[in-house]
Amino acid sequence: MTVLVAYASRAGATRGVAERIAGRLRTHGLDVHMDPLLGREEVGRFQGVVLGSPVYSWKWEKEAVDFCHRNAPALAGHPVWTFSVGWLGHGDDGPYDARQLDDIHRLIEVRDHRFFLGALNPTDLPLLQRLTFRMRGGRAGDFRDWAAIDAWGEEIARELAESRSVRSS
Numbered sequence: 001m002t003v004l005v006a007y008a009s010r011a012g013a014t015r016g017v018a019e020r021i022a023g024r025l026r027t028h029g030l031d032v033h034m035d036p037l038l039g040r041e042e043v044g045r046f047q048g049v050v051l052g053s054p055v056y057s058w059k060w061e062k063e064a065v066d067f068c069h070r071n072a073p074a075l076a077g078h079p080v081w082t083f084s085v086g087w088l089g090h091g092d093d094g095p096y097d098a099r100q101l102d103d104i105h106r107l108i109e110v111r112d113h114r115f116f117l118g119a120l121n122p123t124d125l126p127l128l129q130r131l132t133f134r135m136r137g138g139r140a141g142d143f144r145d146w147a148a149i150d151a152w153g154e155e156i157a158r159e160l161a162e163s164r165s166v167r168s169s
Contacts (some may be wrong), residue, residue, distance in 0.1 A: 120133075
C-alpha cells in the first residue's frame with residue numbers, strides 16, 4: 001500500500017512531524033512517499049494521504065490549502081488525515097488551530113485531524129516577528145510531543161491495515 005505524506009513547512013518543524021509520521025508508517029511495511037507540496041503530486045495513485053501544515057495567523061499555509069482545492073476530486077474515496085503544527089493561543093491554554101479547517105474538511109473527507117505543538121528558534125524569524133513573538137510572551141524551543149505523534153502514526157497505520165484487509169477479503 002502506497003501512502004502520501006504531504007506537508008508545507010517554513011522552518012522545518014512541520015517537516016519533522018511529517019517525517020516522524022512517515023517513519024511510523026514505514027515500520028508497518030507501508031510504501032511512503034514524502035512531498036513538500038511542490039504541486040507535482042498525483043494523489044490518485046496513493047491508497048492513503050496524510051497532509052500537514054503549520055499554522056500562522058490562524059491559517060494553514062497557502063500551499064496546503066491550494067493542495068486541497070487542486071486535489072479534492074482525486075482524494076474522494078481515499079482515506080485522508082490532516083494535522084496542524086503551531087502554538088498555544090494567547091491568553092489561554094488551548095491551541096489556536098487554523099480557522100479555515102472546516103472549509104478544508106468540507107472539500108476533503110478527513111478521517112482525523114490532530115494539532116501538534118511546534119518548534120521555534122527565534123533567530124529563524126524576521127526582526128519584527130521576533131519582537132512581536134517576545135512581546136506576546138512567546139517561548140522558543142521544541143515543544144513537539146514525539147510520543148503523541150508516534151501514537152497517531154500508529155493509529156493511521158492500523159486503520160490503513162484494516163482497510164487493506166477489508167478490501168482483500
